[in-house]
Amino acid sequence: MKFELTEEQTGFAEAITDLMRSADSVAVARSWAGGDTAPGVKLWGRLADLGLTALVAPEEDGGLGGTLVDLVVAFEVLGHELAVGPWIESAALSPQTSGEMVTAAAAPLAPYAADAQVARLLSGTAGAQHASIDSTRTLTEVTGGEAFGAEALDRAVLAAAAQLVGAGERVLADSVTYVKQRKQFGREIGSYQAIKHQLADVRIALDFARPLVFGAALGEVPVSAAKVYAADAAYLAARTGLQVHGAIGYTAEFDLSLWLNRIRALVTAWGTPAYHRGRVLEAITDQKQAG
Amino acid sequence: MDLTLSESELAFQAEVRSWLAANVPAEPLPSMDTEAGWALHQEWEAKLAAERLSVVSWPREVGGREASLIEWVIFEEEYYRAGAPGRVSQNGIFLLAPIIFDHGTPEQQARFLPSMATGEKIWAQAWSEPEAGSDLASIRSTAVRDDERGGWILNGQKTWSSRATYAHWGFGLFRSDPDSAKHAGLTYYLFPLDAEGITVRAIAQLDGEAGFAEIFFDDVFVPDADVLGAPGDGWRVAMSTAGNERGLSLRSPGRFCAAADRLVELWKLNGADAPQSRDAVVDAWIGAQAYRLFTWGTVTRLADGGEMGAAGSVNKVFWSELDIALHETGLDLLGADAELLETPWMDGYVFSLSGPIYAGTNEIQRNIIAERILGLPREPKGAAK
Ligand SMILES: Cc1cc2nc3c(=O)[nH]c(=O)nc-3n(C[C@H](O)[C@H](O)[C@H](O)COP(=O)(O)OP(=O)(O)OC[C@H]3O[C@@H](n4cnc5c(N)ncnc54)[C@H](O)[C@@H]3O)c2cc1C
Numbered sequence: 050m051k052f053e054l055t056e057e058q059t060g061f062a063e064a065i066t067d068l069m070r071s072a073d074s075v076a077v078a079r080s081w082a083g084g085d086t087a088p089g090v091k092l093w094g095r096l097a098d099l100g101l102t103a104l105v106a107p108e109e110d111g112g113l114g115g116t117l118v119d120l121v122v123a124f125e126v127l128g129h130e131l132a133v134g135p136w137i138e139s140a141a142l143s144p145q146t147s148g149e150m151v152t153a154a155a156a157p158l159a160p161y162a163a164d165a166q167v168a169r170l171l172s173g174t175a176g177a178q179h180a181s182i183d184s185t186r187t188l189t190e191v192t193g194g195e196a197f198g199a200e201a202l203d204r205a206v207l208a209a210a211a212q213l214v215g216a217g218e219r220v221l222a223d224s225v226t227y228v229k230q231r232k233q234f235g236r237e238i239g240s241y242q243a244i245k246h247q248l249a250d251v252r253i254a255l256d257f258a259r260p261l262v263f264g265a266a267l268g269e270v271p272v273s274a275a276k277v278y279a280a281d282a283a284y285l286a287a288r289t290g291l292q293v294h295g296a297i298g299y300t301a302e303f304d305l306s307l308w309l310n311r312i313r314a315l316v317t318a319w320g321t322p323a324y325h326r327g328r329v330l331e332a333i334t335d336q337k338q339a340g
Numbered sequence: 341m342d343l344t345l346s347e348s349e350l351a352f353q354a355e356v357r358s359w360l361a362a363n364v365p366a367e368p369l370p371s372m373d374t375e376a377g378w379a380l381h382q383e384w385e386a387k388l389a390a391e392r393l394s395v396v397s398w399p400r401e402v403g404g405r406e407a408s409l410i411e412w413v414i415f416e417e418e419y420y421r422a423g424a425p426g427r428v429s430q431n432g433i434f435l436l437a438p439i440i441f442d443h444g445t446p447e448q449q450a451r452f453l454p455s456m457a458t459g460e461k462i463w464a465q466a467w468s469e470p471e472a473g474s475d476l477a478s479i480r481s482t483a484v485r486d487d488e489r490g491g492w493i494l495n496g497q498k499t500w501s502s503r504a505t506y507a508h509w510g511f512g513l514f515r516s517d518p519d520s521a522k523h524a525g526l527t528y529y530l531f532p533l534d535a536e537g538i539t540v541r542a543i544a545q546l547d548g549e550a551g552f553a554e555i556f557f558d559d560v561f562v563p564d565a566d567v568l569g570a571p572g573d574g575w576r577v578a579m580s581t582a583g584n585e586r587g588l589s590l591r592s593p594g595r596f597c598a599a600a601d602r603l604v605e606l607w608k609l610n611g612a613d614a615p616q617s618r619d620a621v622v623d624a625w626i627g628a629q630a631y632r633l634f635t636w637g638t639v640t641r642l643a644d645g646g647e648m649g650a651a652g653s654v655n656k657v658f659w660s661e662l663d664i665a666l667h668e669t670g671l672d673l674l675g676a677d678a679e680l681l682e683t684p685w686m687d688g689y690v691f692s693l694s695g696p697i698y699a700g701t702n703e704i705q706r707n708i709i710a711e712r713i714l715g716l717p718r719e720p721k722g723a724a725k
Binding site for chain 1: 349618619622636640654711714719
């Protein structure tokens with residue numbers, strides 16, 4: 050029993066982080082949102098070279114044969130550093146050993162295909178495009194298309210949960226930095242209990258969501274449990290992060306907005322909290338629930 | 341990363357499980373805060389001790405079986421899963437014993453630990469005072485040096501002392517240097533609750549039972565042999581257990597997982613009548629799982645030589661709120677019957693309500709998390725603490 054990451058796993062997370070920071074992943078995300086996907090495609094290629102899309106593909110198929118824990122490690126960083134592109138689809142739902150950027154719809158969990166404007170649609174016919182609250186996600190309607198197996202879908206849900214934890218951590222870290230600097234009434238706002246206690250609650254929520262995500266990767270709890278808690282924790286981080294930033298947090302130009310909107314999108318993408326609560330109930334009572 | 345148990349851990353688990361299955365009383369014991377229940381709880385402690393299961397992690401000489409931290413958590417999980425009685429000796433074994441191990445003299449260890457392990461002597465924690473709750477360092481009860489008799493004279497009043505109504509010994513902090521301010525000049529004393537000059541007055545709790553008490557000290561003599569740690573060093577000594585109380589030792593995941601399992605069973609019976617409780621049932625179950633997994637992470641860290649530190653505060657806020665949520669949801673599912681005092685749900689609920697208050701209120705824990713984990717600025721002087 051050793052419920053912690055190995056040195057290789059922490060090293061892997063650091064490697065992804067370093068690569069994304071040196072490529073200025075936030076600037077990349079901003080161009081992606083503005084319609085220029087070239088820098089994003091380039092960064093994608095470099096991350097794919099690290100093995101991200103092939104991570105959990107079996108070795109006999111040319112993949113890295115990584116575990117779901119490895120997948121969680123990677124997606125937490127992708128969330129923290131605001132990766133753009135259909136990572137959930139290309140690395141978790143349908144791992145691509147070639148590093149190719151693919152996308153898919155998987156109703157009812159993900160009724161739209163993300164980023165079909167740049168990625169190859171795995172199956173079905175692309176229809177109308179819609180904007181998302183997350184300006185780095187373009188959503189495409191798909192008709193026809195094949196269904197994915199339960200295992201593939203669970204991997205995608207797990208990846209979304211891990212990404213939420215990473216994004217929530219980032220918002221918390223940025224919020225802590227901000228409240229230590231911003232002064233009102235003659236002192237740092239972070240010295241006021243009303244601010245402290247809200248951020249402490251975010252710390253608590255994230256600290257308990259992360260073990261659930263790793264626990265789900267190890268098969269200890271249903272992935273739906275992880276998605277519910279990760280979404281709740283990240284959303285609390287987002288709401289609190291916005292509040293403690295005041296109006297600057299409400300500004301599109303301020304980078305925090307990118308994470309706030311990413312979190313809001315991922316709360317309902319890959320299964321709404323209500324959907325996943327229903328699945329958890331089914332799993333713990335061994336009975337199908339009506340509705 | 342893995343959660344698999346070793347051969348020997350699995351063997352330990354199997355042994356504990358089968359012993360508990362054969363020995364846990366079929367009917368829950370009466371409340372430990374009644375005279376009859378107290379005696380039965382002491383008997384239960386003795387039964388556990390005979391099997392060296394009352395203090396599994398302690399050395400063999402003092403009644404334990406030198407179980408590892410992992411085995412301790414395994415034991416706790418099995419204990420609560422089996423529906424075994426609450427631990428009447430918990431203040432002593434979880435809050436005092438770690439200090440006696442770290443700061444006690446060999447003589448104190450030999451004198452106090454074995455009878456604590458068997459449940460023969462039950463201990464009460466006498467820290468809070470009427471004017472010193474969250475601001476514990478402002479305590480006023482005094483200790484004055486008595487060189488002639490080789491000891492100290494205690495005066496003052498303690499309050500909210502759990503189980504002091506029937507307990508045998510108490511441990512507490514007193515101001516031994518009258519000129520000292522706050523944390524300095526406090527000393528840690530051990531004293532029999534039937535000592536001359538001590539008066540214990542029971543205080544009824546929310547459910548009417550005398551779960552805690554006030555303790556009055558009127559020129560109570562404590563010999564030097566019953567001072568724990570160095571005189572004047574009481575605060576540091578005491579704080580080395582505060583982390584325990586908030587963290588692992590008092591609240592093992594087994595309690596919450598067992599309650600969550602009972603909640604799921606109750607949902608299967610009554611859920612159709614209370615569909616609005618669905619999310620609360622699911623969230624409470626997930627919460628218990630999150631707590632279990634979080635604990636394994638903590639155990640891994642501690643086993644690797646890490647320290648609990650301020651992380652105990654994260655733990656405390658979470659378990660105390662989870663405990664209330666679990667029981668509130670249970671009451672909702674019982675409908676009108678929830679009101680009945682005899683259900684284990686109401687018992688558990690009333691107890692859970694004190695969680696955010698004792699062991700340092702959740703407001704104080706949030707301050708600790710914000711200041712020591714997130715690194716936010718302390719309150720300016722005079723604003724608080
Ligand atoms: C069931 C139960 C068992 C107990 N058992 C024991 C025992 O065995 N031994 C023992 O010594 N004590 C025991 N206690 C006492 C417990 O430790 C205290 O109740 C606790 O420390 C809080 O102190 P207080 O009750 O005086 O509340 P106060 O300190 O007066 O607090 C009242 C309210 O003000 C808030 N507050 C206080 N200071 C601050 C601050 N700086 N910032 C923000 N909010 C603040 C608190 O959070 C709380 O909400 C027990 C309490 C209960 C309920």
